[in-house]
Amino acid sequence: QVQLLESGGGSVQPGGSLRLSCLASEDIYHTHCMAWFRQAPGKEREGVATIYASLDNAQYVDSVKGRFTISRDPAKKTLYLQMNSLRVEDTGRYYCAADTRCRRYGYTLSTRPEHWNYWGQGTQVTVSS
Numbered sequence: 001q002v003q004l005l006e007s008g009g010g011s012v013q014p015g016g017s018l019r020l021s022c023l024a025s026e027d028i029y030h031t032h033c034m035a036w037f038r039q040a041p042g043k044e045r046e047g048v049a050t051i052y053a054s055l056d057n058a059q060y061v062d063s064v065k066g067r068f069t070i071s072r073d074p075a076k077k078t079l080y081l082q083m084n085s086l087r088v089e090d091t092g093r094y095y096c097a098a099d100t101r102c103r104r105y106g107y108t109l110s111t112r113p114e115h116w117n118y119w120g121q122g123t124q125v126t127v128s129s
Contacts, residue, residue: 001118002024002025002026002028002032002098002118003024003025003118003120004022004023004024004025004096004097004098004118004119004120005022005023005025005120005121006020006021006022006094006095006096006120006121006122006123007020007021007022007023007123008020008021008123009093009094009123009124009125010124010125010126011126011127011128012086012125012126012127013127013128013129014086014087014088014127014128014129015085015086016086016127017082017083017084017085017086018083018086018125019080019081019082019083020036020080020081020083020094020096020123020125021078021079021080022034022036022078022079022080022081022096022120023076023077023078024077024078024079024098025077026077027074027077028053028077028098029053029054029072029074029077030053030054030074031053031100032053032098032099032100032102032118033050033051033052033053033098033099033100033102033109034050034051034053034070034072034079034096034097034098035047035048035049035050035051035070035096035097035098035109035111035116036048036049036050036070036079036081036094036095036096036097037094037095037096037097037111037113037116038090038092038093038094038095038125039092039093039095039122040091040092040093041092043092045095045113046061046111047061047110047111047112047113048060048061048064048068048081048094049061049064049068049069049070049081050070050108050109050111051070051071051072051079051109052102052109053100053102056071056072058070058071059108059109061111063089064083064090067083067084067085067086068081068082068083068084069081069082079096081094081096083125086125086127087127088127088128088129089127090125090127091125091126091127091128092124092125093122093123093124093125094122094123094124094125095119095120095121095122096119096120097113097116097117097118097119097120098116098117098118099115099116099117099118100117101115101117103115
């Protein structure tokens with residue numbers, strides 16, 4: 001049973017940056033695709049960025065393209081989300097997720113939460129002035 005632990009959330013002003021981390025309980029670099037999701041109060045959980053197992057091929061939701069970067073460090077068993085130029089609408093609880101099935105539509109990994117089996121507890125990101 002893979003366990004995921006997020007960290008790095010906090011409060012920041014618009015235009016600021018944060019880097020989220022997600023530590024896995026075991027080495028899943030070659031076996032699991034991974035993703036970052038976020039959920040704002042009263043809204044559905046939204047896939048923000050995904051990355052394939054064993055590859056650096058990443059995909060992003062349109063609203064974060066050019067501002068967020070997802071990456072993996074297999075030696076540290078850690079997934080990252082570098083978030084720059086943060087906006088008020090980026091506020092929410094951020095979750096990392098992992099799955100071996102790597103469900104996709106064409107070449108794009110699914111961002112439907114039900115397609116991801118392992119979840120962390122989340123870390124809060126608040127962007128406000």
